[in-house]
Amino acid sequence: MAKVALKTKDFVSNQDVRWCPGCGDYSILKNVQRVMPELGVPRENVVFVSGIGCSSRFPLYMNTFGFHTIHGRAPAFATGMKAARPELSVWVVTGDGDGLSIGGNHLLHVLRRNLDLQILLFNNRVYGLTKGQYSPTSRPGMHSKSTPQGSIDYPVDPIAFALGAGATFVARTIDVDANHLQTILKRASAHPGTALIEILQNCPVYNDNEWGEVQDRKTRSDSALVLENGEPLVFGAKGGKRGIRIKDGVPSVVALADDDDPQARGVATHNEHPHSPSYAFALASLQRPDFPLPIGVFRAVERPTYESMVEQQIADAKAKNESAANIETLLHSGDTWTVEV
């Protein structure tokens, strides 16, 4: 694809950005606007689609085509767009409530269909726009306006959900980590199929510091496991290195000396492409505080996209039957009879 000489500011819309001060969404917006010129997609071919929620205001701030739709249904709107116009670069922006609660059904189906979309799921583990109720990703016991005695809902994990739905690209990144976020955005854009990115996002107003230990560079090395394809699952700073072993799908932590060869110690090596998703599921089960939280690409595999198969069926049907593609032939197909004057 030919490079288009666009700059970050070309992707900044004329609308005032209205998120609370300190909201993680600002950083995500800035990084998306930064990455856009590097993707080589003409701006007029880019569409941002969202549902309802704080995150869903996102398209309004992008100087591309944008559609801020209704609660939870953005994947379905995006499906129509992409199936109609495969050449468009369609991005879905959603949140933990929009994407996994009211829109859980659509997220499931868009992932299994594997349209070539990028889905950015901002996970702040709380409802922000409606002012502070627990969300489907909130920790059990969370005290919120609607759960004064603590939440009794068992949470859903976006990564495990996506893997279960048959997603072909599943990644997790952090709102304030510009480099990592940009790298993942570029990879998602390059992936031919639905790419789901969970972005750990801070809501300073209703759920401050939910992801503090992985956002903070000082604590990150102990609390996050950075996934690199072909590299061992190792985390921790010098002097406190540890690795992840996975036996029969069950992960465990093993302490490592600084000069240990992790592989020799049975530490698993990251592989984004295995045929079965069970390894990625094992990674998805790594949760704080017992394990470090994996950051990076959990799984990246290829499967034909929905829209490419639609186009193929149309091409096949046309090749076989194009001459019949006129109304006259259609209306006169089957039995007809003539009434004479």
Next chain:
Amino acid sequence: MSTKKSVEEIERVAIRFAGDSGDGMQLTGTKFSEATALAGNDLSTFPDFPAEIRAPAGSLAGVSGFQVHFAAEDIRTPADYPDVLFAMNPAALRTNVEDLRPGGMLIINTDAFSTQNIERAGYTEDPIEPLRDRYRVVDIPLTALNRAALSELKLSTRETDRCKNFFALGLMYWLYNRPMEPTERWLRTKFTGGVLEANLRVLKAGHAFGETCELFPVSFVVPRAKIQPGVYRNITGNTALSWGIVAAGVQMQRPIFLGAYPITPASEVLHELARYRHFGIRTFQAEDEIAAVAAAIGASFAGHLGICTTSGPGFILKQEAIGLAVMTELPVVIVNIQRAGPSTGMPTKTEQADLLAALYGRNSDSPLPVLAPATPGDCFHVMIEAFAMAVKYMTPVVVLSDGYIANSSEPWLIPDVAALPRNKVELHSDPENFEPYQRDPITLARPWAVPGTKGVEHRLTGLESAAQSGNVSYLPENHQKMVSLRAAKVAGIANELPPVEVNGGDGELLVVGWGGTWGAITEAVNRARSEGLPVSSIQLRHLNPFPPNLGEVLARFRRVLVCELNTGQLWRMLRAEYLTPAELLSKVEGQPFRISEIRERIEQLLNKGDA
């Protein structure tokens, strides 16, 4: 067709085939109708399905009926009461015999009248004997005759018995002098081997039985109807609707995108359009009703002609998304093939009770145009009109068909393709001073500017948007302005609508209907007029906005009678809008109107008026 017996000429006849769901009555009726159409008669059919899930064999709930009315003259309904009833079993007899015209012909498969079946149908004794006084009963041991005809073939009893509807069909072809060739041709495309051979054999055997047995002294012929010259075909409402969608795409030179979720009685449209990929049509079977409409709107955003087809419960699920299309002013067509409700209701039965839901069923003031086709064939034309309106005015459009016209068929004069409206779509591509909510001064439509067009990048939102720029706005005066603009845009469509035509033209009483009740109303009014009663009728195709002359037409008549298959939805609208003291004929039985029901009410009102 030559026959040794004498042939009697009749003007019209209505036949009802009734049997168990497994007896193939719908197929029998459909094939008989096709042959009848090819014989040059005008016709109208009414398939009456039981619930979708097959009830136990022989039960009352499992009875499936298909009525076909054909004539040497113009007809508009499947007839109130059949002249002939073909009852395949006691349950079919029990649920249908009361409809049979007194003195009518009752053909019975006596083999199915075992004690067990008779009891299963709820009879305590043999029901046939007492009927002999009232009807011309013809006893036929259909099962045995059918088995005898197939004795040489190596088929299981089950396979053999499954053919007996074609024995019945062959017999009826003889009785009414219909050509058998179209059915034979159809069988050859559908089946091969033993099954083909068996069906061909019993069809012929049934025909020969009519010819040779002594039960039928004469056969009948209904001469060709004197109808408008041209090329005809048989068509059901759902097929015509599907083809109207295809035609709209071709005529407007934009691709069609159908989002749909399976639902009775709308699924056939999804099935039909899925076969037209060679027209570039994209069909998307969504995960639910909401996703179906959302995908259609998404496709419209991207420049395709988005459409979804559904029925009542699905329509309600779509309402929030339709509201978004109202707010963002995107062209999309939503077809609601209405069925009896509320809730799941009676999916296979007809009703017209979603009119107010279409008009007022979304949150807040959310106006959109509503159209309703009058006949199966009209479903074709209404779709072309709906898409043109959606694009010209940048609005969602609702089309209200119903289960009756969706499934019934009529001979359809195939339209002259060259004369169909063209309506080529011009997308907005000029970036100069572009604003997403700039408006055409006449239609008040905003531009359709789609992704891929340089310089017109913009954002749409369900939040209230500022006039012109489309940026989010909570300003009080802006909201007032936008609500009024959306209303004025839809109301303004009235300026281009043709005036409503009055059937008849003058009189005391005006009968008002909408959508699929056209046949029964027109027939009732025309018969009353021919006997000198001062009555006329109108059939509304445009339910929002109303045609510009409607108020004037209503005012011309001393009395107004609204006939509809609900408890008074249009009736309420007309009273509210025009302050007309209209009366109501309401019916909610899951069945279309009978001509006689309307006729009686007409007479009653006119007598009252005279007194």
